[in-house]
Structure formats: C-alpha cells, structure tokens
Amino acid sequence: MSVQTDDRYGGSFARDVWTTFVRWTIKSVRNPFVLVVSLVQPIIFLVLFTQVFGGVATSALEGVTYETYLVPAIVIQVALVAAATSGIGLVNDIENGMFEKTLVSPMNRVAVFVGKTLAEVVRIIAQVTIVLSLGVVLGAEIATGLTGAVAIAGICVLFSVWFTAFSNVLAVVTRDEESTIIGANLLQLPLLFVSSAFLPLAALPTWIQTVATFNPITYGVDATRAVMLGEDTMTVIDVTRFGGMWDTLVPAIVVLVGLALAFGSVAIYAISRAASADVQ
Amino acid sequence: MTEYAIEARDVAVTYADGTEAVRDVDLLVETGEFFGFLGPNGAGKTTLIKTLVTLLHPTDGTVTVNGFDAVAEPQSVRATVGYMAQETSIDPELTARENLRFACDAYGVSRAKRGNRIDELLELVELTDVADKVADDFSGGMKKRLDAATALVHRPPLVFLDEPTTGLDPAARNRLWEYFQRINDEGTTVFLTTQYLEEADQLCDRLSVIQDGAVVADGTPETLKRRVGGEILAVELAEPAERERAVAVARDESLFAEGATIEPTESGLAVTARDARTRGTDLLVALRDADIGVVGFDVRAPTLDDVFLAVTGERTEAAAADDGDVQAEAVSNGGDAREATMTDDGETGAAADANGVSR
Structure with a gap:
C-alpha cells in the first residue's frame, strides 16, 4: 500500500519565518483595528495634550515646545499598544485553533515565534513613522534629523519587547481574549502617568519620582526623548561619562535590554510550556 | 510482514493534575486501514489522538507513527500526518485561499505545486466560489470543510480525524463520509474518532471502543x-x-x-x-x-x-x-447536531495524486 509522499517536508528555517510573517502581516493589514484604530488613542493624546497643556507646559520646559517634548512619549505609547496586541493575537490563535495547528505542523517553533515577532516589529515601525510624521506636522522637531527618527523607531522596537512578552504571558495564562485585553490595557495609562512621559519628573510629586525610577516606561521615553532633543534627558539615573544624549541612551538601553531578556525568558518558558504540556 | 501506520504499546497519558486520561492502550493500525476509535465524551479519545500527532507526550509506553517514534522524531511524524482537530481550526481573518496557502507553506508544499493543489482542494470542498472571501464570513459547515482541506495539503499517508462530523447535518455528514471513504480507497490510512456509532459502522474496517481511558473492545464492526x-x-x-x-x-x-x-x-x-x-x-x-x-x-x-x-x-x-x-x-x-458541514477530502487525495511530481 503506497501513498505518494513526495511532499515530505523540506522547509527551511527562513521559509517558516516567512510563512508566519506573511500570515500575521495579512492579518494586521486586513484588520483595521490593529493598524489604525490602535493609533487613535495615542493620536488623541498627542493632539489634546499639546492643545490643552501646551501653553502651560511649554513655559515649564526649557526652550523646548511641548509638541517636541510629548512626541517621544506618544511613540512609546504606540509601542505599548502594539505590544499589547501581540498577546491578543496569540490568544486569538489559541482560541481559533491556529496555535495548535502550527504546533502539529512540521514548522520550526522558534521560526514561528521569530516570524510573528518580525511582523510585529514591522508594524511598530510603520505606526511610529505615522506618529512621528504627524508630530512634525504639528510642530515637533527632531534635533537629530532623519537618523534620529530611525533611532527612535529602533528604541520603540526594543522598548516593546518586555511588554510584548508580558502580554503573551497573559495570553497563555488566561487563554481568554477579554482577560488579555483588559490585563494588558489596564496597566498602560497608569504606567504612562507615573513616568517621565508627560511632564518633567522634577515637576511631579516625590512618590511619582520614586515610582518612575522603577517604571520601564521612563527609560523608553527618556531614550526616545534624548534622541528627539539631541541631549541628555534622563533624570532618574545620573550618568555623565558618555556625553550628551549618550548619557541617557546608554543606561536606558542597558535597562531595556535587561528587561527584554528577563520578560522574554519568562514568556518563552510560558509559551513553550503551553505548547508541550496540556494543549486542551 | 504487516506494515503499521500506527503502533502504540502500553501507552499511558497522565495529566499534570494526576488525571489518567489514557492507560495501557495497545493499538496497531495497519497501513491502508480505516480505523475507528469509539467512545463517549471524556473517554480519552482526544488525548490519545493528540499523543499520536505529537501534541502530547505519552507518560508511559511507546508510540510509532509512520515508522517514526513520536517522542524522538516528532518532526517526521508531523510532516507525514494530517490532523483535523475536533474544534474547527482555521484563521478567520484569512481567506479560504490564504488559509490553504498557509497550510501548504507550513507543510513545505513546493511553490510550483501550490497553486494547482489549492485550486483542486477548493473545488473538492466546494469553496471555489468563495475562495477569496474571508473565512470569518463562512458558515460553520464551510469552515469545517476548509479545515478538512487544510489537513490534506501535503497528501499525508495517514490522516487523523477527531470527531470530524460532530455537529453536521445528515446530508453534510454523508458527503463527508463519501469523501473519507474515497481517500481511504486510494490508500490513505484513516484514524477516526467518533461518538456516532453509525459512522463507525459505515466507514471503519476495524474499531476499538475506549472507555475511561482504556480499550474495552476491539474488532471489526461485525465481530463486535x-x-x-x-x-x-x-x-x-x-x-x-x-x-x-x-x-x-x-x-x-x-x-x-x-x-x-x-x-x-x-x-x-x-x-x-x-x-x-x-x-x-x-x-x-x-x-x-x-x-x-x-x-x-x-x-x-x-x-x-x-x-x-x-x-x-x-x-x-x-x-x-x-x-x-x-x-x-x-x-x-x-x-445532537451542531452545525458545520464537512467534506470530502477524497478528491483532494485523488487530484493531488494525479499531479504528484516530486519537488
């Protein structure tokens, strides 16, 4: 009894990455929520904050318009929203059976993970580009120019890793779309407000300054803002040995990489457990 | 010597919480057989099928599928079996064609053959007209048909069907049976779990009845x-x-x-x-x-x-x-009948066989 099996799997790692990347990219292009609607809240923040607080805030800032000051925070917010969507995508996959379908296919599991992540990175870059352009239209200035804009997108990608990992852990732990959405979104606003995102920390109460020191968002925002202004903007850690904006960038990137590794390991552990143990 | 598509010996699966979902199951399925696995809800059917397709590790015993050890060579097992899960598994945001393309790529179907194969499968499950519509808009039956097609893109010699007709109306069920029969006639080994005794009677060469995780009877429908x-x-x-x-x-x-x-x-x-x-x-x-x-x-x-x-x-x-x-x-x-219509993979196999050229 012979059945032809000429199609026996011969896929490569790169092909598996590409296959997964294509699926997720089609999904995010097709689903208006993912690409556009998720930008609505950050854009509302950008427009309203600059209009409402612009006058007051600009006087509190030294020689910087509030638009320029705020845009780095908004791109970080965009990265946060995008990172939350990652977990939502995973929980959808679990719910509609695609997670299991992938596991039962001969695709390399690491490649599948890389492919999905790559699709998210591309999306974050696209969204950050949209928001940066809008910011420039509204009057924000990127002191470091086009190179700076690229660097800001890069920082947003790096920054998104810890929250992406967090939302993915929520997804495999709750296995429920609503819980993941609520869990991931619940934290966003409070975390943004108790950081250096919207106002200089010096202008905020001491307890917020303390919390902000331990808030990952502070490091993401300080890094993007340092590039935006081309100067040292970090107030939570005092580093002086690198000079200029690098006094902010180096410590911020160290912190963000550390966070990415820590949260990333937990997520990889949680996802591979979900993949190998009880799949029910 | 008999060739076995599935050779499971003394298989036990115990979940982390201590539930013995499957115990001491011995199972031999010959290549080309239409094998039925029968049992009530919660008897262990799905646990066993998931063990056979490498989604679960057996706690004890050995599992060999298509000659590959399911624990040591899961990749080879995955590449040579088709699996249709009990719950319809498709990406609702993709079109029917995109779902099939994803499945083709996931199973390494060569690009040269991909286009034709997708067309044939779409025709087979009668989704050609809606091929470029997003699957979310499909009825339950159409989704089930699409799911069946995606399990066969690589023309596996062994197909696992976990309660494939649960919830189908009788007409849809009959159409699907015809199709399963056809792929089996063409040489594909079929492993089917079902609660429908009529289904097992109609299709299966041989049956095992499982209850509370253990096989309680085994034989042809007539013997039983x-x-x-x-x-x-x-x-x-x-x-x-x-x-x-x-x-x-x-x-x-x-x-x-x-x-x-x-x-x-x-x-x-x-x-x-x-x-x-x-x-x-x-x-x-x-x-x-x-x-x-x-x-x-x-x-x-x-x-x-x-x-x-x-x-x-x-x-x-x-x-x-x-x-x-x-x-x-x-x-x-x-x-009870939920909805969903499933169909025919027979033509898939047939059509696929017809233009089967090594890549």
Whole structure:
C-alpha cells in the first residue's frame, strides 16, 4: 500500500519565518483595528495634550515646545499598544485553533515565534513613522534629523519587547481574549502617568519620582526623548561619562535590554510550556 | 510482514493534575486501514489522538507513527500526518485561499505545486466560489470543510480525524463520509474518532471502543456486533406500565434460548437472543394469553449502539450506574447536531495524486 509522499517536508528555517510573517502581516493589514484604530488613542493624546497643556507646559520646559517634548512619549505609547496586541493575537490563535495547528505542523517553533515577532516589529515601525510624521506636522522637531527618527523607531522596537512578552504571558495564562485585553490595557495609562512621559519628573510629586525610577516606561521615553532633543534627558539615573544624549541612551538601553531578556525568558518558558504540556 | 501506520504499546497519558486520561492502550493500525476509535465524551479519545500527532507526550509506553517514534522524531511524524482537530481550526481573518496557502507553506508544499493543489482542494470542498472571501464570513459547515482541506495539503499517508462530523447535518455528514471513504480507497490510512456509532459502522474496517481511558473492545464492526449475543426483539406495549409483568412473562415461559437478555424499556421490553427472530411470535402469543396488549413489534440486527451498551455495560457491574450516565451522555451527544458541514477530502487525495511530481 503506497501513498505518494513526495511532499515530505523540506522547509527551511527562513521559509517558516516567512510563512508566519506573511500570515500575521495579512492579518494586521486586513484588520483595521490593529493598524489604525490602535493609533487613535495615542493620536488623541498627542493632539489634546499639546492643545490643552501646551501653553502651560511649554513655559515649564526649557526652550523646548511641548509638541517636541510629548512626541517621544506618544511613540512609546504606540509601542505599548502594539505590544499589547501581540498577546491578543496569540490568544486569538489559541482560541481559533491556529496555535495548535502550527504546533502539529512540521514548522520550526522558534521560526514561528521569530516570524510573528518580525511582523510585529514591522508594524511598530510603520505606526511610529505615522506618529512621528504627524508630530512634525504639528510642530515637533527632531534635533537629530532623519537618523534620529530611525533611532527612535529602533528604541520603540526594543522598548516593546518586555511588554510584548508580558502580554503573551497573559495570553497563555488566561487563554481568554477579554482577560488579555483588559490585563494588558489596564496597566498602560497608569504606567504612562507615573513616568517621565508627560511632564518633567522634577515637576511631579516625590512618590511619582520614586515610582518612575522603577517604571520601564521612563527609560523608553527618556531614550526616545534624548534622541528627539539631541541631549541628555534622563533624570532618574545620573550618568555623565558618555556625553550628551549618550548619557541617557546608554543606561536606558542597558535597562531595556535587561528587561527584554528577563520578560522574554519568562514568556518563552510560558509559551513553550503551553505548547508541550496540556494543549486542551 | 504487516506494515503499521500506527503502533502504540502500553501507552499511558497522565495529566499534570494526576488525571489518567489514557492507560495501557495497545493499538496497531495497519497501513491502508480505516480505523475507528469509539467512545463517549471524556473517554480519552482526544488525548490519545493528540499523543499520536505529537501534541502530547505519552507518560508511559511507546508510540510509532509512520515508522517514526513520536517522542524522538516528532518532526517526521508531523510532516507525514494530517490532523483535523475536533474544534474547527482555521484563521478567520484569512481567506479560504490564504488559509490553504498557509497550510501548504507550513507543510513545505513546493511553490510550483501550490497553486494547482489549492485550486483542486477548493473545488473538492466546494469553496471555489468563495475562495477569496474571508473565512470569518463562512458558515460553520464551510469552515469545517476548509479545515478538512487544510489537513490534506501535503497528501499525508495517514490522516487523523477527531470527531470530524460532530455537529453536521445528515446530508453534510454523508458527503463527508463519501469523501473519507474515497481517500481511504486510494490508500490513505484513516484514524477516526467518533461518538456516532453509525459512522463507525459505515466507514471503519476495524474499531476499538475506549472507555475511561482504556480499550474495552476491539474488532471489526461485525465481530463486535456478534458480541451482543443475537438479534434484538423490541416489543411496544399498549400499557407501558405493564412492562414488568411482560418481562416476567418473557422470562417465565422460557421462550428463548439460554443467554438471552430480557429487559424492560421505556415503551415495553427488549429481548436480545440468538433465536429472537424465530421465537418472537411465541412471545407475542404468550403476552396475549397473559392479557397484555401489544401495539408494536420489531426484530433487528444489533447495531454498534448495542455493542457499545454491551461492552461498556459488561465491563464493571459495580460501576454500572456510572456507566449508565456515560452512555446516556454519549447517546445524547451523538444525537445532537451542531452545525458545520464537512467534506470530502477524497478528491483532494485523488487530484493531488494525479499531479504528484516530486519537488
């Protein structure tokens, strides 16, 4: 009894990455929520904050318009929203059976993970580009120019890793779309407000300054803002040995990489457990 | 020497919480067989199938699928089997064509062959007209059909179908059966789990009945039916309240050969006996003499439903009450129909075979 099996799997790692990347990219292009609607809240923040607080805030800032000051925070917010969507995508996959379908296919599991992540990175870059352009239209200035804009997108990608990992852990732990959405979104606003995102920390109460020191968002925002202004903007850690904006960038990137590794390991552990143990 | 598509020995699967979902299961499925795995909800069917397709690790025992060890060479097992999960598994945000393309790429179908194969599969499951529509808009039946097609993109020599027709209307179910039969005729080994005894009877060369994680019966549908111990005579009484008296009549007169089972039913009584057909009229006469009115009368060959009751009932008398519940559940589950129409993978296999060129 012979059945032809000429199609026996011969896929490569790169092909598996590409296959997964294509699926997720089609999904995010097709689903208006993912690409556009998720930008609505950050854009509302950008427009309203600059209009409402612009006058007051600009006087509190030294020689910087509030638009320029705020845009780095908004791109970080965009990265946060995008990172939350990652977990939502995973929980959808679990719910509609695609997670299991992938596991039962001969695709390399690491490649599948890389492919999905790559699709998210591309999306974050696209969204950050949209928001940066809008910011420039509204009057924000990127002191470091086009190179700076690229660097800001890069920082947003790096920054998104810890929250992406967090939302993915929520997804495999709750296995429920609503819980993941609520869990991931619940934290966003409070975390943004108790950081250096919207106002200089010096202008905020001491307890917020303390919390902000331990808030990952502070490091993401300080890094993007340092590039935006081309100067040292970090107030939570005092580093002086690198000079200029690098006094902010180096410590911020160290912190963000550390966070990415820590949260990333937990997520990889949680996802591979979900993949190998009880799949029910 | 016989070639086995599936060779499972002493397989046990215990979940982290200590639940023994499957224990001591021995299973040999020959290449080309249409094998049925029958059991009520929660009996361990899905756990076993997931172990065979490498989604779960056996806690004990060995599993060999298509000649590959499921634990040591999961990649090879995955590449050579098709799996249709119990829950419809498609990406609702992709079109039918995109779902199939994803499946082709996931299973390494060469780009040269991909286009044709997708077209053939779409035609097969009658989704050509909606090929470029997003699957989210499909009816449950269409989704199920698409899911079936995605399980066959790589023309696997062995296909696992986990309750593929659950929830389908009879027409859709028949269409699907035809299709499964066809791929099997072409040489594909099929491993089917089902709660529908009729389905197993119609399709399977051989069956195992599983209950509470263990195989309780094994054989061809005919062998299993023979185990019931004869034909079944059902009598419907004018006054069902008189059923106990009628049962007494059927027993007292020693009408039937030894080994007969005589039991009350909802509307009267049922006799299972080798000579049920020939002695049936005698029972009717005896009932008339006892002044018990009869309004219906039927002799039939045993079905797998009867097998199921017989094998699961005889296993442990102590747990009879328990079993009764399980059976009742199984029957009601078998009866209910969700939606979803599934179809035919037969043509897939056929069409695919026709243009099967090595890449």
